[in-house]
Each structure stands twice: as structure tokens, then as C-alpha cells.
Amino acid sequence: MLIDIHNLKKEFKTGEVVTKVLHGLSFVIGEGEFVAIMGPSGSGKSTLMHILGLLDRPSSGSYTLAGREVSTLSDNELAGFRNEKIGFVFQAFNLLPRTTVLENVKLPLTYAAAKVDMDKRAKEVLSSVGLSHRLHHYTNQISGGEKQRVAIARALVNRPSVIFADEPTGNLDSKSGIQIMEILQKLNDAGNTIILVTHETYTAEHAKRIIEVRDGLLTRDHKILKRRFAHEGEILK
């Protein structure tokens, strides 16, 4: 199993007040899956994604990623794991300002231990998301949809084991949103494991499996019977 969490709990302390966010979640995600984590805001789905993406630590419970127990790793080991195993796509794109598309995509490689031809690798993934013509544009010179495609290229560039997409279509118009979902589906078809976090059922139905979270508990985990396929002309709503 790629991801295996057991009785995962998370609570935040603000002074004396303890807020419990995750009340003990357990599930497994295998390689090549396309899972949507769904839930309304405040359900704990973002916290869950942060923990799964190694941006945050669970308060208790176990988390095994690619065969390795990661809940006890040091900050630097976590950074290395994020670099090698995980790609992120954020709702707000989070691209570096005043920097070219190519430089943005190369960013994870500059922190990687292994040496690769960074330019070649970055150009490859940019071409796979259809942005070969935008290599030397600055990130403020391209459209929102293109920005998110740059972010996807950046997530892919170090060949991660899993890609986390946190509301990737949230800041996009419907047409760009469909393009992004199409790319994610194609990536999944090519064998990439994708975990999509969203509050929209419609978007979630582009995945193959939905894990529903409510009030910090897993309420439903099911396969999607009528899966949606993103294509030109479809309206995302």
C-alpha cells in the first residue's frame, strides 16, 4: 500500500483550549488510485491532506507512506520525503513571483539530493501539460489556468509517488477547471496516484473513489460508479 493510516488523530492547542479536528481516521490508498477527499469546510479534510502531505504531523496514530512510518520523522527528513515522494497543487497556485515558468518548475529539483538535468526534466513536464510555449514567461504574464498547469508541472517534475491537489479548480473559471481535471485524469491514466481534496461533489466525481469526511470522522468511502470524464464542452458545475 502506498498510504496506510490507522486511527489518525489531530488536535490543536490554542492556549488552554484544545480543538479536536481529526477523531481517529483509518484507510489505505493503493498505488495508481485517484481518490477524492470530500467534505464541507471545517470537516477536517484540509488538515487530513496536510498530514498526508507531510506538511503537518498527526497528534497520534500511525501513518505509513511508501512502506515507511513517517509520523516520527524529523523536520529535515520530512522535507526530503516531500521533495521525493510528494507533489502539491494548491488552490492559489503558489508560484514564485517575478520568476519564469521554467524556474518555477525547476524549484523542487534545486532542493533534490539526486542530480538530474533540471532544464531537460522541467521542459519535459511543461510540454506534458501543454506549456512548451510559455517557458520563459513570468508567472504574472500567464492566465490562471496556465498558472495551475505550471503548478501541476512543478508537482510532477521530481516524479513523486503521490500528487495532492487541494481544490485545484477553486480559483479557476469553468473552462480552465475542466482542463485541469482532464490533465489530472490523464496523469492518473499514466499511472500516477492522485489525491484530490474538494468540497464539490461534481469535481470529486472525476476521481475513481471518494472518501467523505465530516466533523473529523470518515463518514463514507466508496467507489464512484458513474465517473465523470473531463472533455471540451463540459460545464463544471
Next chain:
Amino acid sequence: MFSQYIQVVKTAVIALLSNKGRSFLTMLGIIIGVGAVIVIMAVGAGAQSLILNQVKSLGTNLIGIIPGYSEEDGPPASVMGIVITTLTYDDALALKEKKNVPNIEDVVAYYKGIGTLNWSSNSYDTNLNGCSSGYIAVEGGELESGRFFTEEENRSLTKVVVLGSTVKEELFGESEAVGQRIKVKTHMFEVIGVMAGRGTVAMQDYDDQVFIPLKTMQKVMAGVNHVSMIRAKIDHEDNTARALEDIKITLRERHEINDKSGKSDDFTVRSAAQALDMITTVTNALKYFLAAMAALSLLVGGIGIMNIMLVAVTERTREIGLRKAVGAKTADILSQFLFEAVTVTSIGGLFGIVGGTLLSYLIALVAKFLGYDWAFAVSLSSVVLAVGVSMLVGLIFGLYPARKASRLEPVEALRYE
């Protein structure tokens, strides 16, 4: 690994260029600090060489003897206001004898005071320089008119006086001075000569004084028997060490001092070379003190750097979060911000060096224009020091903001609005 450094440099340059005005203002503190250090070191070195050259122009083959014991490099006892009466004119005459100190060419003994001169309705306060007839032979100087007094006039307590050029100007104006009678304190003296102007050399005004025979000064004016200083001119600078020893031996013998270690001496002998060393020490101390004062402004500049880096860390919180999300380690973020701080201070330091050098050159030009023998010298050491210190300031004051950046939690940083 190498490409990572390029990335760090690129990021730093982008960050600095994206806020050009702010970067420049931040640098200003460092520019001024480094510039001030450079200027002060250069001007200090120029002034120092000026003083040293002047002292050298007086002759490096001079030896001074003052009453009282003093430490090797310490100040003479007379500076403390203690009057020591052990040194006499007979000592000076004994030194001049070839059998005692063969290297001495001539000696002059002094007893100095101050007093008011009167001529006609004019009156002028000046230094009374009681000296023996060897003055010009030892100290140099030229007569404008008339003559200097002789040893016979000295011995017979003659009331004659030679005027410095400033004194002549003040008392007589354009009138002829030689042959006139003037009142020195309460005694009438005959003016027998006027010295040519020599200016101020090594902080001593050669023109604002009158020369009176030593004996006349001692017996008639002051009523004392001792001298305040003896100056001896030796045949060559290379013989200084030997002459110094001979002088000490002669004086110990005359003063019946048996202790050969020098600890019991009631006199101090110093060569011009030693005086030069002392002047160098003093002026160096002054120079470095002033440079340290200027370096204080670097501290202020460093605080400015810290302030602006803290602002930058806050502004770039999301960027830091993203970098951490894609695998940047604590050390990566730390070195990124440290590098940016050091870049700001280093560039500031370079500007400061250029500005300071230009200003020093300008000062040297003005000094030369005013007729000083001024050397323009920006030493390599001060440049290296300035660059080193400005980089260090960047490191020290960049450390706190950089640490703050590197310790941000990735989740918190990504969420930051």
C-alpha cells in the same frame, strides 16, 4: 548542488531588484558606515604622513635630553608638571666634548618661558626661547636680517634678542627691527637679528618666539640654574645608538649615578627616530579610534538590515511555505535569507568603498591645493576590513530574520494571507 547556489543567488537578486528603492535605502546605512571608515583611515594616513614628514624634515639625526627619568615609551616626567633641576648647561657643554660623545657635532640647551614684549606703543605676548648659541647649528633655520648671538654674549649675560618672523611683524610691522631696543618683561634688550619665517612644523610654531641667550634667560629673567632640554645633533643617523649610550654614560658620570641599568637616571634621552615611533603610535591610536567611531554607524546600518529583513520574511511567508512544501530544508531557507542580507551589505560595502575613496581623493586634492604635502592613500587593509566588516554585519544582523524564516511551520506559512 552547484545549481542550488545559482538558484539562491537568483532568488536574492530578484528579491533585491523587486524592491529597488527599499534595497537602496537599506544599503545606505552600510554605504555611509563603510565610506566613513575609508575616508577616516585615508585622511588619517594622509595627516600622519604629513606630520611624520615634517618631523623628518627637522632632521632624523637629532637627540633630545630632558630632565627626569621616564619609561621607555611613556611620557616624560616634565609633562606631569614636575620641575626637575638636575640638568644644567654644563652637562650640555660636557656632551659637546669629543672625548665624551665623539659623534656629537653640536648641542643646544634650552630654558623656555613666556613674556610680554614692548616696543614703542606696541606690545606682544610670545614665547621666550632661552637657548645657547648652537641653536641654528642643531635645529636649522635661517636669519632674515642681522645675526644670531654668540657664545661670548651668552656667557656674559648680554641682553640681546633675535625675533621670530611673527614677532617681528607684530611689534615692528614694516619698520626695521635690528638695532632697536625692546622691553622683554621688565628688561631692555637689543634686537640683533630676525629669523626667516619657517611656519608651523610638527605642531610647533617656529615663528612665534624670540631667542634670548640661555644664560641671560636663566640668571636675569628666571633666576634658575637648570635647563629644560638639551638637543644634540650627531654626525649621522646610523650612529644614533652609540651616541645615545655615550650621552647616558657621560651624564651618569657627571650626576654620580652608579646604576647602569638606567632605572636610577635623572634624565631621559630620546632620539628623533624614537620620537617618530611615538608620534606614529599616537597618531595610529587616534586614527583607529576615529575609524571605530565611524564603524559604529555600521552597527546602525546593520540594525536597518535586520529590520528590513524581518519585513521581507513576513512578506514572503507564503513563498517560504511553498519552498518548504517542495522540499526546502531548514538550512536551505536559512542560507537563502542569510545570503540576501550579506548581498545587501556587501553591495552597500562596495558602494561605500567607491564613495569613500572618491571623497578621500577629493580631500587629498584640496589639501595639495592648499599646499600641504598630502599623500592620497586608501590602504588595501582598510578596503579588506571594510568589505569584511560589512559582510559580517550582514551575517550577524541577517541571522535572526533568517532563523525566523527557516523555522516557520510549512502549514502555517502556506496558510498565511
